[in-house]
Amino acid sequence: MINTVILSYITFVYFFCFLAYLVLLVTGREVFGKAATFLTIAGFIGNTIGIGLRWFESYKLGVGHAPLSNLYESLIFFSWAVVLLYLIVERRTRNKTIGAFVTPIAFLCLAYASFSDNIVDGIQPLVPALQSNWLTAHVITCFFGYAAFAISFGMSIMYFLKMNEGHDNRSIFFRIIPGRDILDELSYQMVVIGFLLLTLGIITGSVWAHTAWGSYWTWDPKETWSLITWIVYAAMLHARLMRGWQGKRLAILSVTGFLCVLFTYFGVNYLSSLHSYSL
Amino acid sequence: MFSINMLFFYHESFPGVNCFDLDDTDVAVCNKLCYRFKIRTLRDRNPEIKINTANIGLIMTDKKTNPLWNLLKSVKLTLVLLSLLAIASVFGTLIQQQDSAVIYHSLWFRLIIFFIAINLLVCSMDRLPATLRLFRLAPSPDRSRIFEDAATRTIISGNAAVDQAAPVVQKYLRGRHYKLAVKESGGSSFVYFEKGRFSLFSVYLVHLSVLIILIGAITGSIFGFSGYVNIPEGASIDSLVISEGKSHGHRDLGFVVRCEKFMVDYYDNGSPREYRSDLSFIAGGREALKGSLRVNHPITFMGVTFYQSSYGAAAGEKARIRLINNEKGAEETIIEAELGKAVMLPENMGELTLTDIKDNLMDLMGPAVLVSVRSPEGQGSQIWLFQEYELVRERYPEMFDMSLKFNPSAYTPFTFSLDEIESVNYTGLQVSRDPGVKFVFIGFVLIVIGLLLTFFTSHRRFWIRIAGEKGNVKISLAGMAGKNPVGMERELDRLILKLKKVTGEWKHND
Numbered sequence: 112m113i114n115t116v117i118l119s120y121i122t123f124v125y126f127f128c129f130l131a132y133l134v135l136l137v138t139g140r141e142v143f144g145k146a147a148t149f150l151t152i153a154g155f156i157g158n159t160i161g162i163g164l165r166w167f168e169s170y171k172l173g174v175g176h177a178p179l180s181n182l183y184e185s186l187i188f189f190s191w192a193v194v195l196l197y198l199i200v201e202r203r204t205r206n207k208t209i210g211a212f213v214t215p216i217a218f219l220c221l222a223y224a225s226f227s228d229n230i231v232d233g234i235q236p237l238v239p240a241l242q243s244n245w246l247t248a249h250v251i252t253c254f255f256g257y258a259a260f261a262i263s264f265g266m267s268i269m270y271f272l273k274m275n276e277g278h279d280n281r282s283i284f285f286r287i288i289p290g291r292d293i294l295d296e297l298s299y300q301m302v303v304i305g306f307l308l309l310t311l312g313i314i315t316g317s318v319w320a321h322t323a324w325g326s327y328w329t330w331d332p333k334e335t336w337s338l339i340t341w342i343v344y345a346a347m348l349h350a351r352l353m354r355g356w357q358g359k360r361l362a363i364l365s366v367t368g369f370l371c372v373l374f375t376y377f378g379v380n381y382l383s384s385l386h387s388y389s390l
Numbered sequence: 391m392f393s394i395n396m397l398f399f400y401h402e403s404f405p406g407v408n409c410f411d412l413d414d415t416d417v418a419v420c421n422k423l424c425y426r427f428k429i430r431t432l433r434d435r436n437p438e439i440k441i442n443t444a445n446i447g448l449i450m451t452d453k454k455t456n457p458l459w460n461l462l463k464s465v466k467l468t469l470v471l472l473s474l475l476a477i478a479s480v481f482g483t484l485i486q487q488q489d490s491a492v493i494y495h496s497l498w499f500r501l502i503i504f505f506i507a508i509n510l511l512v513c514s515m516d517r518l519p520a521t522l523r524l525f526r527l528a529p530s531p532d533r534s535r536i537f538e539d540a541a542t543r544t545i546i547s548g549n550a551a552v553d554q555a556a557p558v559v560q561k562y563l564r565g566r567h568y569k570l571a572v573k574e575s576g577g578s579s580f581v582y583f584e585k586g587r588f589s590l591f592s593v594y595l596v597h598l599s600v601l602i603i604l605i606g607a608i609t610g611s612i613f614g615f616s617g618y619v620n621i622p623e624g625a626s627i628d629s630l631v632i633s634e635g636k637s638h639g640h641r642d643l644g645f646v647v648r649c650e651k652f653m654v655d656y657y658d659n660g661s662p663r664e665y666r667s668d669l670s671f672i673a674g675g676r677e678a679l680k681g682s683l684r685v686n687h688p689i690t691f692m693g694v695t696f697y698q699s700s701y702g703a704a705a706g707e708k709a710r711i712r713l714i715n716n717e718k719g720a721e722e723t724i725i726e727a728e729l730g731k732a733v734m735l736p737e738n739m740g741e742l743t744l745t746d747i748k749d750n751l752m753d754l755m756g757p758a759v760l761v762s763v764r765s766p767e768g769q770g771s772q773i774w775l776f777q778e779y780e781l782v783r784e785r786y787p788e789m790f791d792m793s794l795k796f797n798p799s800a801y802t803p804f805t806f807s808l809d810e811i812e813s814v815n816y817t818g819l820q821v822s823r824d825p826g827v828k829f830v831f832i833g834f835v836l837i838v839i840g841l842l843l844t845f846f847t848s849h850r851r852f853w854i855r856i857a858g859e860k861g862n863v864k865i866s867l868a869g870m871a872g873k874n875p876v877g878m879e880r881e882l883d884r885l886i887l888k889l890k891k892v893t894g895e896w897k898h899n900d
Contacts, residue, residue: 174657236657239665239685239698296876303845310841314834323686325697325820326616327830328607330494332483339476346472352873353465382483 114165115232117157118187119225124154125190125218132211139283144207151194151201151214158191158221165234174236179250182380183232186224188250190217192258196301200262204297208288212265245319252315253337256308257372260344263301264369267362270294274359295358298365299351306344313337332382333375340371462512471506478502507604514597521590529851531573531582536853541879542868543886546859547893552579555863555893556856562892578857585850589872592843599837606829615641616822621649622704622814626672630821643821645673645692652701652817665698667817683819693823700818705749709759710809711742711775717803724809727761735804740765745772747811755782757811763801773800775808848873850881854889865889 131147134140165178165187178184197213224230237246269288276285289297316334321327328334347364350356356364461467482493493499536542547555556579563570568583619630626648632641648670655664664684671679671691681689688697707729715721715736723736727744734741746760757777764770774796776782783790790796799805849872856865867886871878 236659236661236663238662243686307838307841307845311838314838318831318834321827322688323697324699325688325695325822327827330479330482330490335479335483339479342472342476346469349465349468379483 112165112168112232112234114161114168115225117164118161118221121154121157121161121190122218122221122225124150124157125194125214125221128154128214129211129218132207132214136208136211136284136287139287147207147210148198148201151198151210154217155191155194155198158187158194162187162191169234172234174234176237176241177247178234179247180237180241181231181235183224183230185250185254186220186230189254189257190220190224192255193217193220193261196255196258196262200297200301204289204293206287206289209262209265209269209297212268213262216261216265240323243319243323245315245322249312249315249319252308253312256305256312257376259301259305259308260365260369260372263298263305263365266294266298266301267365267369270298270358270362291358295361298362302344302347302365302368306341306348309337309341309344313341333379336371336375336379340368340375343368343371459512459516462508463516465513468506468509468513471502471509475502475506503604507601510597510600514594518594521594525587525590528571529582531571531580531853532575532578532855533580533853534855536868536870537855537866540853540868540870541875541882542866543882544864544866545886545890545893547863547865550863550893552577552856552858552863555579555865556581558893559854559856559865559889562889578855580856581852581854583852586847587849589843589847589849592840592847595840596837596844599833599840601833602836603830603833606826606831606833608826609829610824610826614822614824614826616820616824617641618699618818619821620702620704620816620818621647621667622706622816623649623652624814625649625816643692643694645671645678647671647691647696647819649817652815654701665701665817667698667819669696683817695822695824697820697822698817699820702816702818703813704816705747705757706812706814707747708812709744709747710812711744711759711761712807712809714805714807715803716799716805727759735763738766739804740801749811751776755786757808759808759811761806765801771801773798773806775806777808777810779807848877850878852885865893 128147128150131143131150135143135147162178165184166175169175169178179188193213194217197210197217200209201207224232270291273285273288273291273294288294313334316337317327320329320334343364347361347368350364351361478493478499482490485493560570560572560581563581563583568585571582573580573582615632617630617632619627621627626646627643628646629640629642632639650668650670652668653664653666654662655666657663667683669681669683669689670677671681673692679689679691683689683696683698685698688695690696709727711725711727713723713725713736715723725733725735725742727733727742729744729747732741732743741764743762743764744759745762748758748760750756751758751774755776755778759775760772761775762770762772772795775798779798794800798807851870853868854865855868856863858864867882867889869878869882869885
């Protein structure tokens with residue numbers, strides 16, 4: 112199918128984005144930043160076309176549905192959401208260095224989707240449980256939430272690196288990445304967005320489970336892990352807002368939260384789960 | 391660049407004290423002013439914190455120390471409880487799902503959740519009086535220190551007087567629907583106004599929503615039930631086995647559900663497209679509702695909701711039995727027998743009644759039926775017939791030796807065998823009643839509204855001072871926000887630009 116071919120090419124585009132952002136970090140030359148942004152926008156457009164074509168092809172196969180129904184489709188949507196959110200952040204902060212820490216996430220997800228043997232990339236018809244408008248709402252809110260957490264994670268990694276900046280250390284890298292206060296604030300803002308969307312994701316999933324299975328909460332491993340993730344980020348927000356936590360301690364929490372996100376997304380598939388069709 | 395939640399006190403709670411960078415004397419003054427509370431600065435809590443206009447606050451701890459209350463409101467308790475909840479949940483996800491109920495439905499797990507709720511409630515109650523005070527607070531408009539300490543914008547005019555400029559500014563702000571507090575003092579004109587005062591309560595709304603969701607969950611587990619039932623096609627049920635809820639065991643529904651038909655529809659690739667049960671609901675002897683039950687489209691009848699959950703095939707009430715007449719050259723006859731109905735045997739050799747049907751006799755011997763045969767003379771006998779006769783005989787020979795009940799040739803001149811038991815499709819339904827679900831969903835809506843208000847609105851307060859200075863008029867605008875100082879700065883920029891426009895030609899001076 113043409114959509115999977117296009118998306119596998121986009122994997123390489125995202126890899127080159129990552130390289131361009133890395134070169135920018137090392138040389139500090141604006142031209143690489145411009146090239147990186149250009150490549151990222153091109154990759155994003157390609158990613159969008161891939162998703163759109165896949166949607167269109169599913170209708171041609173007579174099983175039309177939004178491409179949000181299995182692990183492959185969630186991965187390509189996740190990459191798309193990460194890059195979209197990143198481009199917005201880049202535009203607003205006018206700092207391109209964050210890209211070096213975010214585009215690899217999109218690259219890895221697309222690479223996993225395109226080149227792993229465990230992943231079925233065919234368009235599958237929706238089984239009865241998935242035939243619901245809640246599916247779309249649930250997947251979009253969850254994965255935009257995950258994307259925001261991913262960007263916050265990237266910023267926290269930058270924060271840890273920035274902490275090594277010495278007084279006499281005037282390397283290009285330290286000069287062009289944002290200051291610690293800015294990274295801290297941006298990371299926090301991403302967590303706020305992610306937390307709101309994760310809340311919506313859990314709620315839409317819960318309402319959907321209520322109509323599909325007759326119970327809004329069943330302590331299914333995916334549900335439970337999403338709750339654990341929610342608690343970690345809730346704790347992080349309270350630590351910052353109520354206790355004035357900042358900087359390193361908050362960055363550690365952000366990384367912890369993102370590890371929980373990863374486990375909710377991938378790790379749970381190795382446990383028995385009602386979400387098994389997402390494998 | 392960062393912000394602190396509005397649950398901290400603004401310094402206006404203590405008029406006359408400059409709290410922008412509190413030192414020990416300030417704290418002492420605060421403590422005198424407010425006898426009930428012990429005041430500490432933010433910096434006591436966290437030495438790393440950088441104090442700026444946004445995060446200025448006082449942490450007030452109640453001096454009245456009720457140890458139980460202090461324990462229940464403590465953030466340490468919150469952390470301990472949440473960690474316990476997380477660890478228990480993680481453990482629950484690592485064991486098999488059917489076993490995990492041991493954790494999630496255990497008393498101690500529910501106690502953790504109960505104490506989280508109590509902790510949340512006590513924390514909110516503990517802080518509410520302070521928030522209410524802040525909410526009711528009407529700061530004085532003539533506060534000169536504000537213009538030095540808070541984020542401030544200034545414009546200077548060379549061609550107006552204070553008593554000319556002040557009405558223009560006030561008129562403009564009133565046009566924007568701000569409620570103004572105005573004061574003339576020492577030749578200067580002061581204005582105070584604010585927005586988003588209700589934002590102070592948004593975090594309480596979030597916490598309240600969590601409590602409402604928990605109340606819904608408790609309501610459901612006390613007054614609701616959940617169970618599972620199989621209905622063969624053409625059959626009816628009026629009760630079900632309860633798997634979750636207060637009363638385990640059987641539960642009468644108070645009405646009858648009949649499954650007219652069950653269907654599975656497939657896609658071309660063989661995966662299922664639709665499971666559908668045509669149900670009718672009969673109450674008081676009358677059919678009250680008829681409907682097609684599909685996955686994601688539950689049906690509610692008399693407060694009980696039915697969900698399409700599974701399906702399968704089970705033994706029906708008919709069986710095909712093969713007879714061999716040993717006297718007439720092994721002549722074969724096949725008879726269709728229905729449970730409880732007598733069938734004539736060939737050539738008036740008596741009658742046969744199917745008296746029992748087993749899917750899998752004693753869970754070992756496969757499909758079997760019990761038939762009673764009665765000769766025309768009135769002699770009767772009962773025989774178990776197996777579908778896999780040879781196999782069963784091989785495995786349990788002593789059983790066949792002991793009793794004539796298993797001998798298929800016990801009734802001369804026939805040898806009976808079981809050909810097939812007719813199978814019937816059944817539909818598997820999840821059945822539940824949950825009066826708590828509406829609270830849960832109300833909680834869902836409120837928590838989203840609460841989070842939006844918490845993160846995207848803030849209580850912003852503005853002071854304007856219009857003062858004469860060396861023949862010019864100087865307009866100063868200061869603003870304070872409970873959170874999002876960056877947004878506050880932007881708003882000040884917008885506002886000062888507007889003031890510049892409405893007051894005519896001004897010379898900008900930052």
